[in-house]
Amino acid sequence: MSGVSFAWPGRNPFDLVIENFALKRGERLFLVGPSGSGKSTFLSLLAGIVTPQKGVIEVLGADIAKLNGAARDRFRAEHYGIIFQMFNLLPYGSVIDNVLLPLSFSRTRRARAEAGGGVHAEAARLLETLGLEKAVIGNASAANLSVGQQQRVAAARALIGAPELIIADEPTSSLDRDRQQAFLDLLFADIDAAGATLVMVSHDESLSSRFTRVVDLTDIAKTARRG
Numbered sequence: 025m026s027g028v029s030f031a032w033p034g035r036n037p038f039d040l041v042i043e044n045f046a047l048k049r050g051e052r053l054f055l056v057g058p059s060g061s062g063k064s065t066f067l068s069l070l071a072g073i074v075t076p077q078k079g080v081i082e083v084l085g086a087d088i089a090k091l092n093g094a095a096r097d098r099f100r101a102e103h104y105g106i107i108f109q110m111f112n113l114l115p116y117g118s119v120i121d122n123v124l125l126p127l128s129f130s131r132t133r134r135a136r137a138e139a140g141g142g143v144h145a146e147a148a149r150l151l152e153t154l155g156l157e158k159a160v161i162g163n164a165s166a167a168n169l170s171v172g173q174q175q176r177v178a179a180a181r182a183l184i185g186a187p188e189l190i191i192a193d194e195p196t197s198s199l200d201r202d203r204q205q206a207f208l209d210l211l212f213a214d215i216d217a218a219g220a221t222l223v224m225v226s227h228d229e230s231l232s233s234r235f236t237r238v239v240d241l242t243d244i245a246k247t248a249r250r251g
Contacts, residue, residue: 028079028089030069040065041246042079049188052212052222054232057241063225066241067191070223071104072096084188101129105182105220107192111174113181115167119156122166123147123180126187133185143184150180154210171198179211186218193225201230208234 025045032038040062047053057063068074069081072088075096081089084103088096100106105126113122124147127134140146151161154176160169166177175195182190195211196204208231215222224235232238 025069026080026082028069028076028081030065030074030076032065036249038062038065039246039248040069042066042069042244045244047221047223049221050219051237052215052235053224054235054238055223055225055241056227056229056232056238059227060247061241062245062247063241064193066245067193067223067225071106071191072100098129101126102132103188105184105187105190107178107182107190107195109193109195109197111178113166113169113174113177116165119151119161119164119166119169119177120144120147122177123151123184125181127185130185133187137185147180147184150183150214151176153214154179155206156180172203175199175207179207183211183214183218183220186220188220190215190220190222191224192222194227195224196226196228196231204228204231 025042028042030040055063055066065074069076070083072081072091075089079089080087083099086099088099091099114125117125124143127137127143134143137143137146140149148161152158156173156176160173166174169177175198179195182192196207199207212234
């Protein structure tokens with residue numbers, strides 16, 4: 025990111041300015057910062073969910089700030105895996121259907137998944153690797169899963185097809201300490217195997233030792249509320 029400026033309108037207007045930020049391929053970056061500092065906005069900019077009023081956001085050689093909405097959506101589908109804080113699963117879809125959803129929007133990721141023995145087999149492998157029981161994988165709909173199970177499905181959905189960049193917004197917030205560590209062990213193993221880059225936001229700074237780099241958003245960004 026270079027010279028990025030973004031402003032939220034509305035009743036509680038909010039400005040975020042990032043002069044310079046760089047992320048290396050293969051990094052595990054842990055992003056921290058106080059509530060209201062703009063962490064979710066930063067992730068939205070990085071993912072092209074929102075676009076800045078000014079500046080360059082270059083990802084894999086493409087300035088996503090210059091792409092139109094449809095082109096950004098295609099780019100995100102090809103290159104990003106996102107673990108949302110609220111998981112955003114399709115409640116009445118099966119576990120496998122939820123994991124396979126990104127492949128409907130990316131031929132590249134579908135081809136990578138098929139190379140592992142077929143897309144269904146790859147989805148099941150990821151889910152088992154992340155600790156989901158075989159009986160749940162085969163039969164359950166997302167609406168019937170526990171929070172911890174939903175978390176694993178959301179992670180598998182982000183990882184399938186080996187996207188280059190994984191963005192995770194508080195993915196361990198609903199787990200106790202032991203399960204947090206176990207979940208990160210499994211998540212990191214698949215990310216490392218794919219050679220992917222990880223950006224993770226969490227309020228739990230005790231997890232920071234697991235990452236190759238820790239960044240406090242207040243050190244790289246300026247924020248201000250207007251009105």
